[in-house]
Amino acid sequence: MTAYxxxxxxxxxxxxxxxxxxxxxxxxxxxxxVAAFGTSNAAVGLALSAMWAAYALSQFPSGVLGDRFGExxxxxxxxxxxxxxxxxxxxxxxxxxxxxxxxxxxxxxxLHYSVAASLLTKQFDAVGRAIGVHGAxxxxxxxxxxxxxxxxxxxxxxxxxxxxxxxxxxxxxxxxALAIRPTPPSRPDRxxxxxxxxxTLRTYATDRRVRYTTVIAICCGFSWQATASFLPAFLEANHxxxxxxxxxxxxxxxxxxxxxxxxxxxxxxxxxxxxxIAGAVAIAACGYALLVTTSGPVALxxxxxxxxxxMSWTAPVESRFMASFSDADRGSAFGLVRTVYNLVAASGxxxxxxxxxxxxxxxxxxxxxxxxxxxxxxxxxxxxxGLGL
Numbered sequence: 001m002t003a004y005x006x007x008x009x010x011x012x013x014x015x016x017x018x019x020x021x022x023x024x025x026x027x028x029x030x031x032x033x034v035a036a037f038g039t040s041n042a043a044v045g046l047a048l049s050a051m052w053a054a055y056a057l058s059q060f061p062s063g064v065l066g067d068r069f070g071e072x073x074x075x076x077x078x079x080x081x082x083x084x085x086x087x088x089x090x091x092x093x094x095x096x097x098x099x100x101x102x103x104x105x106x107x108x109x110x111l112h113y114s115v116a117a118s119l120l121t122k123q124f125d126a127v128g129r130a131i132g133v134h135g136a137x138x139x140x141x142x143x144x145x146x147x148x149x150x151x152x153x154x155x156x157x158x159x160x161x162x163x164x165x166x167x168x169x170x171x172x173x174x175x176x177a178l179a180i181r182p183t184p185p186s187r188p189d190r191x192x193x194x195x196x197x198x199x200t201l202r203t204y205a206t207d208r209r210v211r212y213t214t215v216i217a218i219c220c221g222f223s224w225q226a227t228a229s230f231l232p233a234f235l236e237a238n239h240x241x242x243x244x245x246x247x248x249x250x251x252x253x254x255x256x257x258x259x260x261x262x263x264x265x266x267x268x269x270x271x272x273x274x275x276x277i278a279g280a281v282a283i284a285a286c287g288y289a290l291l292v293t294t295s296g297p298v299a300l301x302x303x304x305x306x307x308x309x310x311m312s313w314t315a316p317v318e319s320r321f322m323a324s325f326s327d328a329d330r331g332s333a334f335g336l337v338r339t340v341y342n343l344v345a346a347s348g349x350x351x352x353x354x355x356x357x358x359x360x361x362x363x364x365x366x367x368x369x370x371x372x373x374x375x376x377x378x379x380x381x382x383x384x385x386g387l388g389l
Contacts, residue, residue: 005123009133011176012116015075016137018172019109022086022165023051024141025149028232028247029158036158037095041233045353047099048229049346051106056342058110063335066115070183074115079173081108086165114335117318119183121330127322132265132315139261142254146232150247212382213320214341216277219375220313221345223284223368226352227311230364238292238361239300249304256308265315274383276316281376284310288369292362310372
């Protein structure tokens with residue numbers, strides 16, 4: 001690996017980290033936001049689902065823009081938009097305005113991932129490992145953002161906690177602009193309108209393997225989304241942790257992901273995507289089941305360890321996607337499937353928030369164990385019975 005490739009991987013990872021920080025600093029201060037605007041968990045969950053839905057909808061156009069103008073320009077645009085919208089979110093005067101800027105934040109942050117994955121695929125032969133390291137930007141954000149948001153929110157209020165995202169995104173924006181060389185577009189001849197026409201990618205949309213992988217990504221993404229939005233609140237209400245302790249545990253969950261993402265990428269390159277996916281889903285299902293049926297610090301630690309490892313699923317799932325796409329259309333095709341699975345998975349926030357309001361936090365998080373158990377049955381059936389998916 002050349003020195004410049006290391007720089008590309010490091011700054012792509014930091015850019016993903018920055019866009020995740022801007023979204024994850026919201027979760028630890030959800031109770032404060034609910035109190036400040038006089039709203040409910042379900043309403044805030046709806047706002048977060050809208051944010052992640054906007055993030056999902058940005059994936060396809062970002063891939064098209066990356067193919068048309070080059071990845072560097074699109075990543076810089078995503079970081080700049082994240083900076084501005086995170087600051088605006090912190091200054092929201094009312095809940096409707098908060099929802100509006102949350103959606104804008106999701107749309108801006110969504111410009112990054114698809115084009116960064118395409119850029120890294122061009123740079124590296126060991127795609128699983130590169131995607132795993134890049135994906136570790138999210139756990140890194142999860143490690144630092146909750147603690148920082150909890151401490152800053154307790155000292156100065158939730159608005160200052162949310163503003164952390166703008167500061168981090170701006171810093172990475174400057175570094176990326178200075179260090180990354182211009183990237184030539186892979187499809188400079190294709191118009192934006194043509195690129196955005198899903199019919200140009202109908203071959204991928206009708207591929208059974210792509211559809212099957214999309215189902216896996218939806219179920220795993222739904223679980224990840226719900227956990228990222230409400231794990232601190234669940235730990236406070238269901239396990240009696242303090243606000244600070246819940247933030248620390250939330251960070252611990254992401255620490256596990258920070259280690260698990262690259263390791264699962266190595267497992268993917270060594271043993272194949274399907275075995276890695278099956279292992280991740282099985283571990284996650286066990287983790288959620290333990291999380292709602294056990295108590296005490298040891299049991300809680302083991303539960304969070306299992307959930308963190310299982311939610312490191314992106315390396316094998318996205319490597320499986322990349323193997324299905326051609327070099328010329330990889331950015332657009334990957335952006336399309338990420339739009340589909342992230343859009344559906346974004347409902348994890350509002351569904352789990354609503355279940356918590358109606359039936360309690362144990363039932364809400366228990367539903368994730370059931371979902372992933374059903375997914376594991378599908379994955380194992382495909383492996384054992386040779387369904388060809």
